[in-house]
Amino acid sequence: MTIPATKTARQARIVALVTAGSVRSQAELAELLGQDGLQVTQATLSRDLVELGAVRVRDASGTLVYAVPQPGSSDVVVGGEKIAEALDSRLAALCKELLITAEASANLVMLRTPPGAAQYFASVIDQSTMHQVLGTIAGDDTIMVVTRDPKGGQDLAEHFLALTSRD
Known part of the structure; x- marks a missing residue:
């Protein structure tokens, strides 16, 4: 070749x-x-x-x-x-390790992480199978997640929080 x-x-x-x-x-x-x-x-x-x-x-x-x-x-x-399950379990593992808070407003979710972790965490969210996520913007310790549903922020914030207790 x-x-x-x-x-x-x-x-x-x-x-x-x-x-x-x-x-x-x-x-x-x-x-x-x-x-x-x-x-x-x-x-x-x-x-x-x-x-x-x-x-x-x-x-x-x-x-x-x-x-x-x-x-x-x-x-x-x-x-x-x-292999969708692998990406989902990777996201759940990061939520357990890095997610400090998740708060919603309309179609936005603000995630807080330890300093320096937001960009990596946002990249994993972008690569995940969560079709309700339109995209992310990450700073040093904060991620803004934009949902496709104009009122989907609260459900998505609850989903991220639920991932912290997933086995």
């Missing part, structure tokens, strides 16, 4: 590799890319994974593997199978 040494081609190949099989580490991914003639540094690979929205999820056997959201969707595919 001949793949041009462009960022776009490299990232497309990363998506194909991660979607088709179980890639357990960046080293394994770099090796697979190398087999395709794409030599990449760990720093470049790390940036690519962040830009692609890659996450680490457990596959059917319980092994942590990389997964990427499908274009135009919040669905994550690992080895050809969609």
